[in-house]
Amino acid sequence: MVNLKGKDILDGAQFSREEIEHIMDVAERLRRRLQDKPSLDLLKGYVLATLFFEPSTRTRLSFETAMHRLGGSVVGFSSAESSSTSKGETLADTIRTVDQYADVIAMRHPQVGSAREAAAVANAPVLNGGDGAGQHPTQALLDLYTVRHERGKLDGTTIVLCGDLKYGRTVHAGVELYKHYRCRLVMVAPDQLKMPAEIVARLRENGVEVEETASLEDALAKADVLYMTRIQKERFSDTAEYERLKGSYILTREMIERINPGVTIMHPLPRVNEITADVDSLKNAAYFRQVGNGVFVRMALIALVTGRI
Numbered sequence: 001m002v003n004l005k006g007k008d009i010l011d012g013a014q015f016s017r018e019e020i021e022h023i024m025d026v027a028e029r030l031r032r033r034l035q036d037k038p039s040l041d042l043l044k045g046y047v048l049a050t051l052f053f054e055p056s057t058r059t060r061l062s063f064e065t066a067m068h069r070l071g072g073s074v075v076g077f078s079s080a081e082s083s084s085t086s087k088g089e090t091l092a093d094t095i096r097t098v099d100q101y102a103d104v105i106a107m108r109h110p111q112v113g114s115a116r117e118a119a120a121v122a123n124a125p126v127l128n129g130g131d132g133a134g135q136h137p138t139q140a141l142l143d144l145y146t147v148r149h150e151r152g153k154l155d156g157t158t159i160v161l162c163g164d165l166k167y168g169r170t171v172h173a174g175v176e177l178y179k180h181y182r183c184r185l186v187m188v189a190p191d192q193l194k195m196p197a198e199i200v201a202r203l204r205e206n207g208v209e210v211e212e213t214a215s216l217e218d219a220l221a222k223a224d225v226l227y228m229t230r231i232q233k234e235r236f237s238d239t240a241e242y243e244r245l246k247g248s249y250i251l252t253r254e255m256i257e258r259i260n261p262g263v264t265i266m267h268p269l270p271r272v273n274e275i276t277a278d279v280d281s282l283k284n285a286a287y288f289r290q291v292g293n294g295v296f297v298r299m300a301l302i303a304l305v306t307g308r309i
């Protein structure tokens with residue numbers, strides 16, 4: 001029996017396969033319930049706080065849309081400058097304050113571990129919308145949901161993760177979920193931006209097949225899913241290093257048509273230059289559908305942690 005009532009959603013490693021399946025199934029049910037009406041009243045009277053100390057387009061608006069479509073309301077802020085952090089308030093005090101207003105808290109913060117720190121002082125469940133280069137579990141769940149939706153299954157699929165695997169929090173959370181599905185993981189990154197060695201070692205110890213390569217073309221040939229990521233400019237202390245690495249991998253329509261026309265193409269977005277615009281009209285370019293799926297998955301999470309479903 002899966003019961004997520006009162007639980008914080010902090011990192012990918014916290015979930016069992018049964019819980020992942022349950023979240024995806026609830027998301028699917030909510031999607032169906034929204035087919036003939038714009039919103040439900042499941043969370044009527046409940047308040048979600050969205051505390052975004054770092055820039056965001058999708059994650060914040062996706063959480064807010066999810067709450068509105070559940071019939072609840074939203075309070076929050078979208079930058080550290082517009083909160084009392086700019087006056088020197090600690091994260092813990094901000095969270096203790098918001099905890100007096102909200103039934104559930106979604107947050108994003110530049111510090112690794114910040115969501116866990118918030119969860120330690122909040123009574124309301126905390127949903128981690130990205131903690132620095134750490135974790136981004138709600139994105140990872142919507143990514144898995146998208147793979148299942150696009151390809152009909154997760155078990156045994158070959159997932160290629162390409163780009164900034166060092167700082168990318170969506171892939172750090174993602175691998176913790178894929179490991180439950182016997183997915184083969186192919187990791188493509190420049191040397192400086194490889195997946196942290198301790199994560200790769202732990203995955204292998206858990207029996208996950210992991211291959212590392214610097215060649216996108218070789219990896220693309222094997223892929224069921226190609227998950228492109230942005231080089232995380234904001235995590236670099238040396239801008240010259242970022243400038244050197246930012247064009248490392250650029251996926252074009254020509255490459256896909258030549259090497260693997262059936263591949264499902266995903267990206268957490270925002271994209272900078274890593275997928276050319278001519279890819280967008282391919283029917284297997286799934287990245288904007290992925291955005292839409294995020295609302296159903298976040299609806300499921302909000303409804304589950306508040307015990308409304």
Ligand code: NCD
Pocket residue numbers: 058059130136139169170229230232268269270
């Ligand atoms: C990602 C993030 O913020 O980690 N975007 C997102 O949440 N959809 C990826 C990124 O910023 O590159």
